[in-house]
Amino acid sequence: MSSLALLPSQKPPETREGAARVPPESLIYDWNQVEAPPRPPQPFGLIDETLRDGIQSPSATNPSLEDKLELIELMQAIGVDAVNLGMPCASPRALADVVAMSRHIQARRLTLTPAVAARTVLSDVEKVIDAVQQGGMPLTLYVFIGASSLRQWAEGWSLDFLASASAHTIGFAVREGLEVAFVTEDTSRSSPEILDRLFRTALGQGARRLVLCDTVGHATPAGARALVRWTRQLIASTGCPGQVEWHGHNDRGLGLDNALAALSAGADRLQACGLGVGERVGNTAMDVLLLNLKLLGWYTHDLSRLADYTRKVSEALRIPIPFNHPLSGEDAFRTGTGVHAAALIKALGRGGGRLADHLYSSVPAQEFGREQRIEVGFMSGLSNVRFWLQSRGLPSDEALCQEVLCWAKERDSLPREEEILQVVETHRRRRQSAG
Template identity: 45%
Template sequence: MKESSLIYDWNTVEYEFSRNPSNHPHGVWFDDETLRDGLQSPSARNPTIEQKIELLSFMEQLGLQKVDLGLPGAGPFHLEHIDAMLSHIKENDYSIRPGAAVRTLMGDIQPLVEMQAKHEMEIQASAFLGTSPIRQFTEGWTMEKLVTTMEGAVSYAVENDVPVMFVTEDTTRSNPEDVKMIYQRAMELGVRRLCVCDTCGHVTPNGVRKLLTFIDEEVIKDAGYQRRDIEVNWHGHQDRGLGVANNIAAVEAGADVIHGTALGVGERAGNAPLDQTLVNLKLMGVIENDLTLLNAYVQKANEYIEVPLPRNYPVFGEDAFETGTGVHASAVIKAMRKGDHWLADRVYSGVPAGDFGLKQVIRIGHMSGRSNIVWWLEQNEIEVSDDLVAHLFEIAKSQKRNMLDEEIHAAVTAFSSQ
């Protein structure tokens, strides 16, 4: 039987992702913000240089195109880390393109000018400036002041051959005329990378589509630029739990670069989770990256940044591909006994574990059937007998949760010594 006949995919009904390459500077790219915006999480620990370089190496192997290495304006400690990572990128001939976040201040941009000369590579200056009315009111800013501030910083970067991505903070709550004014002036000064931000996690997928359509039609094309000459970045946050959905909406609306962080680590509720975004776009057929190392990357990010990884976190949480429920486990086991890993990965899972460096796991607990126990014993090379299965079944039914492997081994040892 054909595998395609075993799953009816409602996701594809009256849906087709299409993208005209001639309208874009490149395909769908990703900018990993884990080492900058991610570390602004109130719970995050700043990893060592060696740990950051290890995370950087995972990004390279996963085929991510961009990385934000940090915030030079935060001081010498951060500059030292950025400098070390740039050296690693240069020495290992990485394809990933480095960048750093900067305020629209020449003092923030100057270190990038110096590091570009030292490492002989371009370093994207992600220059940010808040544009929403609520931010302007709070800070006592006017649009005239914002435009003047942007002009000074962008002109300085362009004159020193530092590529600029101009970032409007809180774009999703900014007035259209203000967004249009400041982006178009930035493009006049030579900016060819724009970043649209949902800084406060306010927007819904509909808002993403409406805003990016506005950027395309009213900002870029209305100013006389070809869409393919302007890179549009999307940077989302997770305050309403819509980070991944908004990232997908941004891709569908034509964004060229999607930002995110490992495990969605970041300020407040966090950034849009890059790992979940990659999983979904891979399953949708939008990207072809080999993501078998994605789990290893996520686990290392969890270890080094020390932000909790919930057991039920999609795909990469400990519970994601484990089941102790009899009916569910029985179906998975039947597929495994057929030697059909494709089937085992999908019969009770919307995500194929093997595609992301993971596997299905059968547990034993109060909702388990005897097939769980038999399978576990076989996998642990323990001789199966009716009496042992009955003994473990009785113990399992008395548990309040699934048993740990060491608990099952202890139960088997106790039975064998009777």
């Protein structure tokens, strides 16, 4: 597409220097702060599930090992503190990849804590032990089992069976030296009686994390808060050390809202996947979660490589980025509308890239590795065309600008850059012939 990146160092055409530089934040009244939730008092972490739950999407491709290693590096770059490397029991390749990724984390001295997943089955845990021995570094084991009455009815399980299988598997893993997180599938639709029995069993066997799963995206923010608070009270009543994690899906479009609600209610760690990929409509999107945590002031890590991370997730899993996806979508920071473009150009002249970033966006593009872009199209005005031409060192006389604008307005979609340049060249040749 034809476009112009408004870079911080780039001066807009035909603007004067000397205008007062005003911090854009001082010009914004933020209603979000009127009834804003308090900053979470507890330190919290983030675990990236892209290489486990993310690749369970029916539309995802299992990335090559090279792509997985590059993704791990980018997870480190955006400040994620843990990564689920997959399920070693799934296949020989899955085991080999977990071992290779573990070795990479060690060799590169990354601060990421590696984790893996397994069913509450001893043979699954034995594969995890193999991965630890071959990879040469500890792995946190996320061992999962279905919990809700609905799941029990479908599977023909009893609560006694679930408690016994959980105790047996967790006890074995802990004795083998593994740190264990206990994952109850469909937690958000499980009764307190079921969860009380299973959680006390897991903590008693040495599990140190309880993962609350909104497996089918059933929860609302109110439900997420209630579940997290109830679980924290249960842990406190046992006297056992334990932390709470939240794992959310996006079936009702509430993945982000639920994650933030869980965090404000006391969750110690949030799970998410790049671009929100995963089963059905996917998981909480790690990139959108980080974006909002940063804008809330709850996350201080540099996120200038966040767009690189989402692009790599898209490339590695062969999942296209929706054009309107927050932050990373093609349309996130571009406009072809005349009145918007004119205002952006003025903002660039008066306050630089930071003011332009805030004028028609709630997200400061530069802070997250993106930039504002101006297009020429059927909704454009002369400001779009003039700026587009001048920034490329091309003539921008009135006749040419009017010709390009009239041509663009006759189209049903935004033209490509080479198409606009062809109009410019045709105009030049016609003037030469006339001269």
